[in-house]
Amino acid sequence: MELEKIEGGVTAPKGFRATGVSCGLKEGGYKDLGLIYSEIPCDVVGAFTSNKVKAAPVRLSMMRMGNKISAVIANSGNANCVTGKQGESDAIRMTGLTEQFLELPEGSALVASTGVIGENLTMDRVEYGIEKVCRMIKSENNVANFANAIMTTDTRQKNHACEFKLGESTVRIGITCKGAGMIKPDVQMFHATMLVFITTDISMQKTLLHDALKEALEYSFNRISVDNDTSTNDTVLLLSNGAAENAVIEEENDDYRVFVKALTELCMASAKAVVKDGEGANKIVKVEIKHALTISDAKKIARAIADSYLVKTAVFGNSPNWGRVLAAIGYSDAKFDIDRLIFSINGFAVLEKGEPNRANIAKASAEMIQNEITFTVDLGVGYKEYYVWTCDLSYDYVKINAHYIS
Template sequence: MLKTEKKIQVVENGGVTAPKGYKAAGVPAGIKNGKKEKKDVAVLVSEVPAAAAGVYTTNAVQAAPLLVTKASLEKTGLLQAVVVNSGNANACTGEQGIKDAEEMQELTAKVFQIDKELVGVASTGVIGVLLPMDRISEGIAEASRKVSGDGGVDFARAIMTTDLVKKEVAVQVEIEGKVVTIGGAGKGSGMIHPNMATMLGFITTDAAIEQAALQAALRQITNRTFNRITVDGDTSTNDMVLVLANGQAGNDTLNPGHEEWPLFVEALEYVALHLAKAIARDGEGATRLIVAEVCGARSEEDAEKVAKTIVGSSLVKTAVFGADANWGRLMMAVGRSGAEVDPNRVDIWIGSIQVAANGMGMEYDEAEATLELQKDPVVFKVNLNVGHADATAYGCDLTYEYVKINGSYRT
C-alpha cells in the first residue's frame, strides 16, 4: 500500500529491507545482563556489495566500532553487511574494544562469506564495559540464520536501547521509469545532540549511485536533518549514519549530473528527516515534540543557530513540559544563539498565537497559548526580520522521567 506525497510515495510498514536485495534480522543475545529479554543483536546484508557512505560523531571520544567501520569504508567505499549490538557501546574499551569490533566484523563476514572489509560495525549502550563476545558470537550466528526480506522490523527493534518505539520508514520514487526504493531505521532517545551524525541510523537503497556523490549527499542531508535535533545537549561517542546503495533497481548510475538526481536527494532527505524527527519525539521521558521554525535570518546558518538553541534550551523544554507560555525564554534563546539578530525586530509565535512583536510582548490569550503548548508537536515560530533565510530544528520537552531514566541507566 503506497501513500502518494508529490513524487515521493511512502511505503507503509517499510524499513531497511524494503529496497530490493536486502535482508535483515534481530535476535536476543543477553548483551547487557545475560538475560535474553529483548532483541539486541542485528544484522543487515545486501545480495551484492553496495556503494556506501558514512558520517560520524565529532565527539573526541569515539567508540571502537565507529573507528573500525570508518577505516573499512575509507578503504573500500563499499559495504555488503552491517552488524549492530545494543546494550553495550564498546566505547572507552582500549585495544580490546578494537579487537572485539574487528571480531564482530570477522564473524559476520564468515557467516555471509564476504570480505570483512565489507562489514560495518555499530554498537550502542553503556560506555566503558567490554563486550561479552561469547554472547555476541552466538547472536551473530543466530541472526545470520534468520535473515529475511521481512526482517527489517526485527532489525529496528534490536538496535533500540531506551527507545520506546522502533523507528523505520521507506519511500519510493520513479527514476528513468524504474522504481527506486529507499528504506531506513534509526535509534536514539538519550545522549542526543549530534554535530555531524546522530545516534545510529541505517539507510538502504536499491539505486545505483556513484560513491562520492552518495557521500556528498549524505553530508548535505545530515546537516539539514540529523544535525538539527536535540534531546539533552549531549553528543554521543557512537553516533553514526550509514547509507548503502546496491544498484538492484537497475537505473543508470546516479550523480549530480543526472537529470533526476534532485528527486533522489529529496527522497533520501525525506527518509533522514523522518528518522531524525522520530528520534527527537522519542527523547527519554519526552511527552511532546518541539519544532522551532525560524525565518527572516541573514543566513541559513544563523537561522539554524537560533532554531537549535531554542529546541536545546532546558528552560524552553521545561516550559513546554509545564505548558507555561513564557515567551521570554524563547527570546533569551534567540539572543544567546550566536546569530546576528536585532532584538527590536524579533517576532515570536507559540503555535498560532503571536506573543511578541518587535522584541516586545503583546496582549494575547494566556489560556489559548497554554492550549498550544499542550499540543503535539509544539511549534514555535520566530521571525528575526533581518534577512530572508530560514531553518527548522526539532527537540522534545524535559520531564521528571528523563532524570529517572538516566539516574538508573546502568541498572
Template sequence: METLTKVAKIIEIENGSILSPQGFHTGGIHAGLRYAKKDVGMIFSEVPAESAAVYTLHDFQAAPIAVTKESISHSGKLQAVVVNSACANACTGEQGLKDAYEMRELAAHKVQVDEFLVAVASTGVIGEYMKMDKIKKGIEQIQLGNASTNAMDFQTAILTTDTCMKKCGFQAEIDGMIVHMGGAAKGSGMIHPNMATMLGFITTDANITSENLHAALKEVTNYTFNQITVDGDTSTNDMVLVMANGLAENQLLSPSHPEWEVFIQLLTKTCESLAKQIAKDGEGATKLVEVHVTGAYDEEDARKIAKQIVGSNLVKTAIYGADANWGRIIGAIGQADTKAKANKITISIGPVKMLDKSEIILFSEEEASEYLKADFIEIFVDLHMGEGSGTAWGCDLTYDYVKINASYRT
C-alpha cells in the first residue's frame, strides 16, 4: 500500500499479549473437551468495545460464525468472546446452532452482560456435537484476570495441533496518547485463507467506531492473514475478530483523522506478526518461507503470485529437501493467472540469484542448498513489468504433515 510508506513509530511490547491494551481480562480452563490441555477460553472487556470481524469464505460456515455475525450486527459492540477447542461445531445442523447460542448465553451470564455483546468461536474436529455439559461447567468455573498467566491460559486454550502459542503486542502514539494493541491466534493446518482453520483475536484500547474498524480490518487482512498458506485447505470456522474499547482516550479515529495511517500500521504490525507465527507453525513444518514479488503489473498480481509460490507443494517439498530447484518456482508463477511474462523474470533464493530476466545464471548449488537448510527462507521474484509488489508466507511440506493429519482424530 502506498500510504504505508509513511512509517509511524510502532513499538513492539516486550512479552506483548492479548492483555497489552487497557481494560481487558482473559482466562482459560481445562473443561474436559481435550484429554489434558486447556480447551475453553474467554476474553472480557471492562466496557463494551466497538468490534469488527472477517470470516472464512467457506461455503459451509460453522454455527459459531452465524452467532458471532448476529452479535456484532446488533450494535457493532462486543464485551466478551467465548472460545473452545477440540470441537469445531461445524456441519452439526440445528443442534449445532442451538449449542452455539447456548454458549453465548452461558458466557453472557458469566460476565453479566447482554447476550448480543458476546461472540462465539470454536475450532477442532468437524461433524461432532459439542459436549455442552463440559462447556457449561468450564464457562462457569473459568477465572478471568489481567495477569500474564491469564493471557497464557487463554492463548493455550484456543490451540489444536499448534505446537506453540501465537501472541504479540504493539503500541503507538496517537493524539499524544499511547494506544496499545494485542493479539492471540491459533492455526497450524488447514491454512489457506480467505481465511482458514485459523482464529485470530485482537484487542486494542483505541477509540474508533465499529464501521471504521471493520474497514481497517478488511483492508489489512488482504495483505496479512490472506497471504499465508500451509496446505491449501480452507476451514469452516476461521475468523479474525477485533475489539476496541476506547480506553486510550485518543480522538475518534476515522480515515479523515490526521493519524489514521498510524492506526493502520499498528493493526498491520499486529496482523502480520500473528500471520507469520501461524505460517511458521504449520503442521510438521521446519521452515518459515517468505516470498517477495516485485515488478508486477499491479499489487493484486503480485500478491497472487507470491501466494501461488508459497502454496505450491512442489516448491514446499523442494525447500524441505534443501533443493534449489528454481524451476518449481517459475512453474508456480505460471499457474497464478496473472499478466506475468515468462521472458522477464528474475528469481533469487536468499542471496543466490538463479535467473535474471529469464536468462539462466550459473550459481553454486552448494551455497543455495546450505541457505535452504536454515529455518527462515526468503524467495525473491522480480517480474520487470510494473510497480506492483506483494508478500506471502508459508512453510515447507514434510513427512510429519502426513503423520499428523493421518491421525488427527486419534
C-alpha cells in the first residue's frame, strides 16, 4: 500500500471544511471556538471518556451517534462539566445554534468542550462566536484556526493526514487533535483520552467504520500516558462523508484492511504527537514488553512503568535509574520471574537474570540524554508483546497544573 502523508488535518479529506474564531472564552484573544463542517452528511462513530463524571457535551454527543452528522462545534477554555442543568441546556444550545446558522436538520451537529471544570459557559460569548464561525466557514477553510481553537495547555497544533488509492479512487483521512494533560489510556472501546477529530471521505459501512476505529485506537491513543488522570471530556469522533466515491466497503476485504492500516498509522502519529506535547514534557519514552506469557501481564507491566512518577522524574533528570523501573514492575500486579527478566535501555541490557550488568549500565546512562528513549522489558517466558508511549515529568508539569485552572 502506498500511504502518502499530506497536509490539512481534518480538512484534508474531500468535502470537509474547518476553521476557528476567538469569542472570548480564553483570555488574550486566542482562538477558542472551532467548527468542522461537511456538506455531505456523515456517518459518525465515536469513543468517549470512561469517567463516570461525563461533561454535558460528551453526554449530548454520545446520544447522537446514531444520527447523520454535518457539523462539530468545539470550544476550549471551558469544559462545561459539573455545571448542572444549565450545562446541559448550554450544550444543547451550542448544537442548536450551529444547526440554525448552517441550516442543518435538528440533531445533526455534535459538540465537544475542553478547559476548566465546574464553571458555566459564558453563553453570550459562545453565541456570538457560533454565529461568527458559521458565517466564516462559508469563505474560510483553515485547519490551523480550528486546531488553535481547541488547544488548552497544548504548545503546538496537531494535524495529520494521509491519502491512498483504492482502485481508481483516492481516499483521504485527516486528524486534528488536542491533548496535553489529564491523559490516561483506557483499554475499553468507547473510552478515549482527549479531543480527537478524524475525518475521511471513504465510503464504508458504519459498523465497519466502528471496527476500524476500535482497532486503530487500540494501537495508538489507548497506548499513551501523560499523567494518571482520566478526563471528563475525552472524545474521539470519526466522520465519514463518502465523497471519495470509492466502491462502498461492505465487508472486511482488502480495501478495509488498507483503510485500517492507514487509520492506525495516522492515529499512531497523532498519539505520539500528544505525548511529545504532554504538559511540560521534553522526552518521549517507548516502554515495550516482550516475551510475556499473556497480554494482560505485558499491559500491566508497561502501564506501571509508564505511569510511575519516579520513573518519569528520573527520565526528566537524564538519570538511568533502572531500579525504579524494576520497582514498578514489582508492584504491577503481573506475574514475572526476575531470574528470566532482561531490562534494557536503548538496547543496553542493564539487568539480566537478577544480576546488574555494570558495563551496560554505563552505556545506558549515556543514552538517557536522548529525546527518544526505549525501555525494553523482556520477560523471557512467552510470545506476547505490548507497548506504551509515555513522557517525562518536569517542573513545567507542576507549574502548568498548579496555576492553570482545568
